[in-house]
Amino acid sequence: MINEKMKEAIQKYGEELTEIRRKLHSEPELSWEEVNTSAFVSEYLNNLGISHRKTEPTGVIAEIKGGKAGKTVALRADMDALSVVELNKDLSYASKEEGKMHACGHDAHTAMLLIAAKALNDIKDELPGNVRLIFQPAEEVGTGAKEMVKQGAVEGVDHAFGLHIWSQMPTHKVACSPGPSFASADIFTVTFKGRGGHGAMPQDCIDAAIVASSFVMNVQSVVSRTIDPQHPAVVTVGKMVVGTRFNVIAENAVIEGTVRCFDPETRDHIDKQLQVYAENVANIYGAVAEVDYIRGTQAVINDGYSAKLVQKVASEAFGEEVIYDEKPTMGGEDFSFYLDEVPGSFALVGAGNPEKDTEWAHHHGKFNVDEDGLATGAELYAQFAWAYLNE
Template sequence: MINQAIKAAIQEYGAELTEIRRKLHSEPELSWEEVKTTAYVCEYLEKLGITYRKTEPTGVIAEIKGGKSGNTVALRADMDALSVEQLNKALPYASKEAGKMHACGHDAHTAMLLVAAKALNAVKEDLPGNVRLIFQPAEEVAAGAKELVKQGAVEGVDNVFGIHIWSQMPTSKVACTQGPSFASADIFTVKFKGRGGHGAMPQECIDATIVASSFVMNVQSVVSRTVDPQLPAVLTVGKMDVGTRFNVIAENAVIEGTVRCFDPQIRDHIEKQLQIYAENVANIYGADAEVEYYRGTQAVINDESSAKLVQKVAGAAFGEDVLYNEKPTMGGEDFSFYLDEVPGSFALVGAGNAEKDTQWAHHHGNFNIDEDALATGAELYAQYAWAYLTEGTENIG
């Protein structure tokens, strides 16, 4: 199952792997702005002689053609950074861009996949099939995967695999849950319109502040009282914009929030309940309500046989004690859009180490990774592709 040439190559490329990650970390680009990152990926692939094409407006799809006929497995890495100010500025590879930072590990993902591609390319004559390489933009706005699917990222692909560096797990541990892994992640906006007026004459007004506050308090019961408690769901109101002045009764209120769950029926139910609650709360006070609901990522549901293959590969490559039982997260991941098209799985590779100050949560300004995890991720990418093409998932018990 494990290709020793791949293992040796990843070890040999260790310094290069770290160098690539640090370069990308210091030059972060936001979603749909990954122009320099795209150019760097293309240049790297070109030197290896790997065929590729740019996607629009950013991103790269490449392919390693095996020397023998067989299936095609896709490996995906995202490339975009966040609008986060880097706080750990003492790092020698800290962001050079004010207000922009790789605070989620996508720099590591891109570096790992590039080096995995280098290792796989060296054994391509022995590959019974092809390896599709997907360098994806705009994961942080939940739009990149959907767009790359439209541009043919998984056409002709039989299986897809992705990795996320995870600071909440010990360095180089590997987790790949069978079934639900990441939740669907949706955004809602509720607008209430009342009737404004002087703060001394409330009887002449319909106070949008009261309407919005009532909605925020009552809408929590959508999950606590209308959803089966054995089915995970989260409804969070994260922003409330209401009022203009201390002595003016507000005419308008805007509320924004997010909904997370794993079950499609629960997702439909919560969307419907948001509309019902908003309209009924508005009716109580004589106000008007408008609800906008944007469906972001789907839930990431790992194919059982693919997840078992990840576990088998990780155990064989790094030892059985590397396997880690990480619970599904309510976080969102647009890798789900690939899984809507073809079977596959999404793994987590630990990069948290308090001794190296890499235990910070994703999206925090102090986020960093233990770079010892890079080799684990790069090899897992490459060994999964090798194992899938040479053995498949049909006989994984």
Template sequence: MINQTIKNAIKENSNEMIQIRRKLHSEPELSWEEYQTSQFVFDYLTELGIEARKTEPTGVVGELKGGKAGKTVALRADMDALSVEELNADLSYKSKELGKMHACGHDAHTSMLLAAAKALASVKDDIPGNVRFIFQPAEEVATGAKAMVEQGAVAGVDDVFGIHIWSQSPTKTVACNPGASFASADIFKVHLKGQGGHGAIPEACIDAAVIASSFVMNLQSIVSRTIDPQQAAVVTVGKMVVGTRFNIIAENAEIEGTVRCFDPATRDHIEQQLQVYAENTAAIYGGTAEVEYIRGTQAVINGKESADLVQQVAREAFGEESIYDEKPTMGGEDFSFYLDEVPGSFALVGSGNPEKDTEWAHHHGKFNIDEEAMETGAELYAQYAWAFLTK
């Protein structure tokens, strides 16, 4: 199952892969602004002889046609950075852009997939089928994958595979369990309206601050008292803006939060209950409520056949000790939009190393990766494609 030429090519090109990652890290671009990154990717694929096309506005799709007929497997990497100020002051490749940083590993994902493309190109004539390379913008705002799907990124694809670097796991480990991996991630916005007035005359007012406070406290009982305890769910209020001045009773309150779960029926139930709780809490005090519910990413549910293949590839390429079980995370990942279209799976590759200070949480200003993990990720990409097409 493991192609030794691919393994050798990944090792031979490891230094180049690391240099590409450092270049991308120092030049971060935010969601839907990945113009330089996508041009670099396009040019790199073209130089490899891989047919590439751009998608609007900043995506790239490459197609490597094998020397024999067969199926088509897609490999996906995301490219966008975050609005985070980098705190790694001693890095030679520190971000050059104030307030922008690759704080989630997308620079590594892009570099690993380019290395995988180069390795697969070296065995092009032996490949029975095609490998499609998807370089996706705007994962951090959960809209990039959907746009890529709409522009034909997985049209005609038989299987799709993605990887995320994972700082919470040791370097060179691989996790890809069948079933739930990442939760659906939705946003809710609630506008509560009361009747403002002087802080000394509360009896003549309807206090939106009291309504909002009561709503936030009541909200948690949606999960604790209306959902099966065996169905994981999280409802979090992250923002609340109430009132205008210390001695004025608030007329308006704005609340924003997120809902995370794995089960579609649970998702529907929480959306309905948010409306019920908001309206009834406001009504107790004589106010009104308006709820906006925005569906973001779907849950990432790994297909069993694909996830089993990932584990088999990792076991043969890196050894039994590389495999570990990672419990599902309530984090969101828009890779789910590809899985809505075709079978596949999404793996985590560990990059945490306390000796290199790379165990910081994703999205933190000190986030960094152990670059030794990139060989694992690049080879996993390439060997998975080879294994799927030759199995």
């Protein structure tokens, strides 16, 4: 199942892999702004002679055509950075863009897929099928994958595979279990309208601050008291804007939050309950409520066959001890939109090492990856494609 030529090639390309990752890390671009990153990817693919096209505005779709007829497997990497201030100022490859940082590892994903593409291209005459390479923008805002699908990213594709570098797992470990992997990620906004007035005359007012506060305190019971405890869910209020000044009773309050779960019925239930809770809280105080619920990414549910193939590939490529049992995360991933179209799976590749200070949480300003794990990810990409096409 393991292609030894690719294994040797990826080891040989190790320094180049690190150099690419560091270049991308030092030059982060935000969602839908990945102009230079996609240009770099395009130039790299040109140098390899890999056919590709750019998507609007900043994606790249490439194809390695095998020497033999067969299926088509898609490999995906995301490219965008975050609006985060880099705190790793001592790194030689720290972000050069103030307030922008690859704080989630997408620089690593892009570098790993480029090197995987190079290794796959080396043996393309032996491939019984084709490998689609998807370099995706705007994962961090949850809209990039959907747009790439619209622009043909998985047309003619039989299977899709993606991965994420993971600082919460030890370096080199690989996790990919059948079933839920990442939660659906939705956004809600609740607007309360009361009646403002002088801070010394509450009897003449409807205090939106009191209404909003009551909602925040009570809405947690949607999860704790209306959902089966065996169906995990999270409702988080992350932002609340109320009032205008210290001595004016607030007329308006705006609350923003997120909902995470794995089960579609649970998702529908929370959507309805937010409306019910907002309206009832508003009615108690004589206020008016308006709820806007935006469905974001779907839950990432790994296909059983695909996840087991990932485990088999990882075991044969790196040893059985590499397999790691990582529980599903409530984090969101728009790889789900590819899985709406074709079967596939999404793996985690460990890059956490306390000796190298790479165990910081994703999206933190101190986030970094143990670069010893980059070759693991690059080879997993390549070997999975080889194994799938040879199944």
